[in-house]
Amino acid sequence: MSDFARQQAEFQRGILDGDETVLAEILDSPREKRDVLFGVYRYAYGSRLVEAMRNDHELLHLYLGDEMFDEMGHAYVKARPSAHPNLRWFSQGLPEFLKSTAPYTGHPELSDLAALEKTLNDAFDAAEGKIAELSEMAGFAPEAWSDLCFRPHPSACRLDLATNAAAIWLALKNGHAPPDAAALEEPARLLIWRQDVTPMFRELATEEAMMWDEAANGIPFGVLCEMLATYDDPDSAAGRGASYLHGWITAGLLTDVSVGK
């Protein structure tokens, strides 16, 4: 290792771990001691990353308040040093961190709220994709419908939440007091996507969530309808499937509809 490389490693340890070895190679300034000056880098490191987390998780910040959010943020910064050159991706691991780290494990709505904000952020700058139009459906012969396959828009993503984090998110977003956190008997099945430039989400019924998940896996419409028939009235399964499909297309959730093999 070159002297230059050793010095950079020590400088980095000084910022990340408080190691003071590098101070021996730093000069006092005419007006200030070296440890104070080096402290500018130490302070900036934590505050910059926590600030990025505040920007990415505006409503989690609102929910926790400045003090608790910053305490949590600094714990995350300590546990998960950034490995990516782009700050945009720094807080991607926050939902998993909150799910697995005490004392946050005792408040599962925090992880859910972080996951919802992360997925909305991901939808915001997800790749572009063509938007399938309802008029395209008229081009398929009736006998082809059972073979139709669907490609979700690149921004579309499913997320299951075990708590009422979506209700907390909505209340905070609208400037209302959030409801008390609560575990749900059945997970909330959310579909998150971007319409034009705006990320949004809606909750799906159990069978619509199943149909979306399987459609995203490439299962054709005919099989999807057979699966829907096992969830509710078999006679209306095809109608329900067509209704869900209509909703997806009008919401801009699909990028392609085609006849599968």
Place this chain on the structure above:
Amino acid sequence: MNVASPLPGTPAAALADRPKTSAKPPFLGFGLGLRHQHYDEILNGDPPIDWFEVISENYMLPGGQPLRALDRICERYPVVMHGVSMSIASTAPPNFEYLQALKDLAKRVEPKWVSDHLCWTGVHGKNLHDLLPIPYTQAALDHVVRRVQLVQEFLGRAIVLENVSTYVQFNNSEMTEWEFLSELSRRSGCWLLFDVNNVYVSAFNHGYDPLTFLNGIPADRVVQFHMAGHSHMGTHIIDTHDHPVCEDVWELYAAALRRFGWVSTMIERDDNIPPLDELLIEVARTREMAQKVLPAE
């Protein structure tokens, strides 16, 4: 100090490794750092801004509103790309995934130039997201020259490097920052982004005259000025970019104009982003000062 001559001890071989000459980037006028808070006002109006600088990493994304806005800005204004993560002075291996993303963005934007900072941002797989200082040693210079040459070859263009604000100096430095920058530019062929505020901040922090720095930079290598605000802590200054440009920095800008001439200039605000109109006043002042200080182009 004669900055055009090689430093004592510069190996003769280093003089031969100067890259093919690239044309000096054009003078763009008086611009502004593009921030998302101003997208609508810029795209729906016609603000008197000659060009924009965009933070490269803010657009190294799959899609969505940021890239759509950028595409529209690029249709109407000259744009330069300014990165914060090239880590050109890092002793870690180059991050080619990052460089490829930067190259891909440059293909989309067709910027007038691509800039970053003379600094490093991390080693051993970590990124500290800060513009960290280096010792001004011959070994560091040789390393950075090689790294700049490699990056320029990869990107297929000469890059522009900015002097950063620093809070510490190393006791093993063998030359001044301006000597280092001058040699780096001369040997690697990179151009220089002269951040007037950073010179002011570093000069205060380390106790030297900013004019000494200014006069130590070769006049023909500077292609851009940054103007920004800072936070004065009494014993040191922190480069926060969250205030208007202070009078001392305006004064240094006038001196920079006299030395470097007509150089593309921009106002850089990164925090406490004010309404566009407030920044336009500062942009107008950069233009007025240049017109006052310099003879007509």
